[in-house]
Every structure is written in C-alpha cells, then in structure tokens.
Amino acid sequence: MTHIYTLLAHAGGDIDQSSGALIPPIELATTYERHPDGSYPLGFKYARDGNPTRRRLECALSKLEGGSDCRAFSSGMAAGNAIFQAFSPGDHVLIPDDVYHGIRHLVFDHFGLRGPVATAVNMSDTKVVESAFRDNTRMIWIESPSNPILKITDIKMISEIARARGAMVVVDATWTTPLLQPSFDLGADLVMYSLTKYMAGHSDVLGGAVLTREGSDVFDRICTYQQQAGAVLDPFSSWLTIRGLRTLGVRLSHQCASAQEIASFLENHNRVRIVHYPGLKAHPEHAVAKSQMSGFGAMISFEIEGGEREAMQVAARVRVFTRATSLGATESLIEHRASMEGPQTQTPANLLRLSIGLEHSVDLIEDLDHALDGH
Ligand SMILES: Cc1ncc(COP(=O)(O)O)c(C=O)c1O
Known part of the structure; x- marks a missing residue:
C-alpha cells in the first residue's frame, strides 16, 4: 500500500490532459454544455452540483482517508450541519460534553425541535455513553482529541457499542487528519473535517468536508442536501486546499x-x-x-x-x-x-x-x- 506521505505529495495531481500541466487548473465555469442527446458526458452540469476542481479535491480526500466518497463544503460548520440535517427531528444523537462550541450552539441553540435531539455525554467514559443510549439513538458524534480540553475517546470501543445498537459513528477529524488517526479503520461511518485548519494549512481558506466509508442512505441525503442548499466549496478554495494537502x-x-x-x-x-x-x-x-x-x-x-x-x-x-x-x-x-x-x-x-x-x-x-x- 502506498504510504500516506506519498499520497499527500501527489494529492489531486493527475496531469492535466489538455496541457500536460503538473499543477491542476482552477476551473471557474458555473455551467456545462449539454450534448445533442441530452446527456452531460463529462459528468458536470452546474457548479452547485459539481465542479472539476472541487471533485479533484474530493477524490484526493477520499483516497487519503480510505473512504468511498466525499463532498467538500463552504466551511467545517456547513459540513457538520449537513450531517445533522440527514437525521430527523424524532432521532436522538449523542455528542461529547466538550464538543467544539460551534457544533454545541448549532445543536442546542439552533435546531430546537427542528433537528435531531442531542444529549451531551462524557465520551471518554464508555459506560456513560452506553447508558445514554435510547431506542431512537441514530448517531454518535466523536471528537478526539476534543477542543479545547484534549480529552480522548476510544473510537474503536464506542464504534462497537454504536454498531451493536444500530447507530452511526461520525468522527470530526479536523485536529487529526488522516495522517494521525485512521478514523474509518477505528470504526467511523462518516468522517468530517474543517479544511480551514491543517488540511489547507495557511489561514487563507474556509472549508469543510464529509467523507463516507461506504454508500449509505445517510450519505445520499447529505449529498442531496448540499446540492439543494448550496454550501459548496468554491474552486479557488478547493485548489488552495489541494496545494495545502501536498505539504500536510x-x-x-x-x-x-x-x-x-x-x-x-x-x-x-x-x-x-x-x-x-x-x-x-x-x-x-x-x-x-x-x-x-x-x-x-x-x-x-x-x-x-x-x-x-x-x-x-x-x-x-x-x-x-x-x-x-x-x-x-x-x-x-x-x-x-x-x-x-x-x-x-x-x-x-x-x-x-x-x-x-x-x-x-x-x-x-x-x-x-x-x-x-x-x-
Ligand atoms: C474541531 C472543529 N470542528 C469544526 C470546526 C468548524 O470549522 P469551520 O470554522 O471551518 O466552520 C472547528 C473550527 O475551529 C473545529 O476546531
């Protein structure tokens, strides 16, 4: 298997077929030609649905994390929000009691009765997590190390508990990236990053991503929500993030x-x-x-x-x-x-x-x- 350092050094870097350029172009077009038979043979129709530079980044991130697909969002919070939107008001989710404060505000201040109901628990204590489960618990949100107390969650153990009870595991891997922690191998179903941080790495990009280990209804809903609600990563930020990945x-x-x-x-x-x-x-x-x-x-x-x-x-x-x-x-x-x-x-x-x-x-x-x- 190719080492992650090698994958990073070449991230998003297929040679551009139209020019031979080693560095990918930034594709700014917002709309794409439809062929006489009504098809879009190259797969792109409109920039909110997909853009070649963004797609290049999404494929690079999937490869690095070992996932099957990815969507890049306009911020880490937009990515996180899209995950919560894939669940229903009747669903219950568990979040860490010291979760990143943006996620805590989103879940407790904004969703109210419009989103899934959340319980904040000490994710470092497996027994506490186990006893917080309800019949309608559909998802566990993990952030390890946590922000800002750097508590650690045993991702493998929590994933086993979640799997036995039919709940999904989401890991916010903003602080670890695929370099420091193999979230999917440890049991995550979805991985989320703020690309704003280590991935882009130069304090000049605001972005986020959701990755899935395998196809699922939840991931399909996330993709549909992004396409309809429109919080996509712009081409220049996608390009800057690819550039950042190469030195991660x-x-x-x-x-x-x-x-x-x-x-x-x-x-x-x-x-x-x-x-x-x-x-x-x-x-x-x-x-x-x-x-x-x-x-x-x-x-x-x-x-x-x-x-x-x-x-x-x-x-x-x-x-x-x-x-x-x-x-x-x-x-x-x-x-x-x-x-x-x-x-x-x-x-x-x-x-x-x-x-x-x-x-x-x-x-x-x-x-x-x-x-x-x-x-
Ligand atoms: C762990 C973690 N998750 C999510 C976010 C939100 O990301 P963004 O600021 O790109 O929306 C942050 C931002 O600091 C973070 O530290």
Whole structure:
C-alpha cells in the first residue's frame, strides 16, 4: 500500500490532459454544455452540483482517508450541519460534553425541535455513553482529541457499542487528519473535517468536508442536501486546499514534534497548573491515544496559576506566537479560549490554547517562558 506521505505529495495531481500541466487548473465555469442527446458526458452540469476542481479535491480526500466518497463544503460548520440535517427531528444523537462550541450552539441553540435531539455525554467514559443510549439513538458524534480540553475517546470501543445498537459513528477529524488517526479503520461511518485548519494549512481558506466509508442512505441525503442548499466549496478554495494537502505530511509531523517538546516544557513550569496534551504520560487517556493515534497532534491547552486576568496577561505578552483564534496553520497561535466561546462556555477561565506552527520550538519555548515569567 502506498504510504500516506506519498499520497499527500501527489494529492489531486493527475496531469492535466489538455496541457500536460503538473499543477491542476482552477476551473471557474458555473455551467456545462449539454450534448445533442441530452446527456452531460463529462459528468458536470452546474457548479452547485459539481465542479472539476472541487471533485479533484474530493477524490484526493477520499483516497487519503480510505473512504468511498466525499463532498467538500463552504466551511467545517456547513459540513457538520449537513450531517445533522440527514437525521430527523424524532432521532436522538449523542455528542461529547466538550464538543467544539460551534457544533454545541448549532445543536442546542439552533435546531430546537427542528433537528435531531442531542444529549451531551462524557465520551471518554464508555459506560456513560452506553447508558445514554435510547431506542431512537441514530448517531454518535466523536471528537478526539476534543477542543479545547484534549480529552480522548476510544473510537474503536464506542464504534462497537454504536454498531451493536444500530447507530452511526461520525468522527470530526479536523485536529487529526488522516495522517494521525485512521478514523474509518477505528470504526467511523462518516468522517468530517474543517479544511480551514491543517488540511489547507495557511489561514487563507474556509472549508469543510464529509467523507463516507461506504454508500449509505445517510450519505445520499447529505449529498442531496448540499446540492439543494448550496454550501459548496468554491474552486479557488478547493485548489488552495489541494496545494495545502501536498505539504500536510511535513507540516504536521514537524508541528507534532514541536508540540511534544513544548508540552513537556509547560508541564515543568512552576506557573502552569496542568497541561492538556495526549502525548504526555500524565494525560488520563495517554494509553488510548497511543493505541489509536500515530502522532499526538499539535494542539496543547494549559491552565496557569491564577484566573482569567493572569491568562489574558500571558496571552498579551507573547512575541513569536500570534494572539488569534483558529489553528493548524504555519504560524503558532495562542488563545484565551473561554472568552472566545462566549457566556455559555465550560472552558476554565485560566486556560490558554496553543496551536503549534512551523517556527523553531526553541523560539516558541523561549517566548512562552518570557510570557509566563512576566517580562
Ligand atoms: C474541531 C472543529 N470542528 C469544526 C470546526 C468548524 O470549522 P469551520 O470554522 O471551518 O466552520 C472547528 C473550527 O475551529 C473545529 O476546531
């Protein structure tokens, strides 16, 4: 089997048959010629249904994740929403109690009686998940590591429980990508990403994707919903994401190595109360993370001695990190997460979240050391 680094280096890159170009063209057309017999022999009719550049990206993502099909959306949230829309108001779904706050708002604030009913559970505790099942539970939403506490879910174990009860498993693999965690092998039926993060990788694309392991009614409904509701990824963003995928292997492995060093530094700093990083032996689910991930990722959260004021002061003092939300790009970011998530946040007030970029780890550690020491 071809190694994922090789697949990434060539992602979306069949030679263009009209010119011989190694780099795919950006196809901007919104409409396609119908032939005299009424057919569309090349498969494209209208850009909301399909576009060659977007299709190139969708095929590349399917190949990387080992899925059978994919649809690229205009954001990660649009992709997530399309999955929930494939279920009915009478259906019940389980989501992690610390799910990405955008998904929590969508499910609890927006759907109300219009969408599936959700229960938030501690996904790290299999017994809690098992006891939350109802007769009408149709889907389990997994995010591992979770955002921003980096809790780990045993995806294989939860998938077995779900399968025995006829529920689907969806994995939000935004933080792991196919490089760090084989979601389908671990039991996922659908995989979702925000392409905005590691996949595109340069803080200049907003996008999302849904992938399926095999054909299903649910995936058909997702495709129909996208085609009718129209939240498709535009050609330029599709092209930029293909370009980003080609360097994902080197970017993410460098970022993971730096993150491990930075997490160890923080763990030993006297102003840090706790570090949330699954690569540390002290992490409560380190063993599960080790068994299902080939790298522990490049996201770290840590809680400092003190409260919101002290955390804000640290975030204000960095010089190499940039103080901004989001993650997964070349530049390292620091964020006071609770104040970004709004009044309903469950994130501790003294928590700072780091997205480790491509700078040298020595510079990043020195920057954090200065920021924590207050000079
Ligand atoms: C884990 C996770 N899922 C989904 C999303 C939503 O993606 P987007 O911002 O592309 O809509 C994010 C965004 O931060 C995320 O971190």
